[in-house]
Amino acid sequence: MRPLDIQHIGNELAIKWDDGVETFIPLEILRRHCPCAGCKGETDIMGNVYKNPTSELSPPAFQLKQILPVGTYAIQPVWADGHATGIYSFDYLRRVASDEPVGSG
Numbered sequence: 330m331r332p333l334d335i336q337h338i339g340n341e342l343a344i345k346w347d348d349g350v351e352t353f354i355p356l357e358i359l360r361r362h363c364p365c366a367g368c369k370g371e372t373d374i375m376g377n378v379y380k381n382p383t384s385e386l387s388p389p390a391f392q393l394k395q396i397l398p399v400g401t402y403a404i405q406p407v408w409a410d411g412h413a414t415g416i417y418s419f420d421y422l423r424r425v426a427s428d429e430p431v432g433s434g
Contacts, residue, residue, distance in 0.1 A: 331419055335404060337393050342406075344422065352426035357391045360408060362425045363415035386410075 334345040341353045363369065370380025392409035399405050399416050407413040417425075 330423060331401075332422075335396060337396060340391075342393070342396075344426065346423070352423070354422070354426050356393050358425065359393075359406065359417075360386065360391050360412075362421075363412070364417060364421060365414040367414060 331347050332344045333347050334343075336343045337356075338353075340356050342356065342359055344352045344354070346352070367381045370378040372378050387410060389409035390412065393406055394409050395407040397405040397407065403416050403418045404422070405413060405416050
């Protein structure tokens with residue numbers, strides 16, 4: 330499934346999907362589900378997860394500055410605190426929007 334339209338509206342990311350469903354993801358939820366290696370960690374061949382220490386997020390961490398397209402399969406949000414390494418595949422976005430369990434992007 331693919332989004333037909335993605336817009337930043339207030340404190341939410343609004344997505345209209347090609348199956349007619351519309352979803353609204355609060356920006357705080359979107360940021361807290363960042364799939365980048367720094368936020369979610371990376372798993373080595375032995376199954377060990379390595380990630381940055383958990384830190385408190387400041388208010389700018391939840392302010393969306395820009396949404397960049399990544400090919401034809403994902404978006405890359407740019408946050409006001411400078412974080413911009415999370416690439417959210419469309420499938421991952423749909424899972425975050427539907428409260429399904431989310432693994433890596």
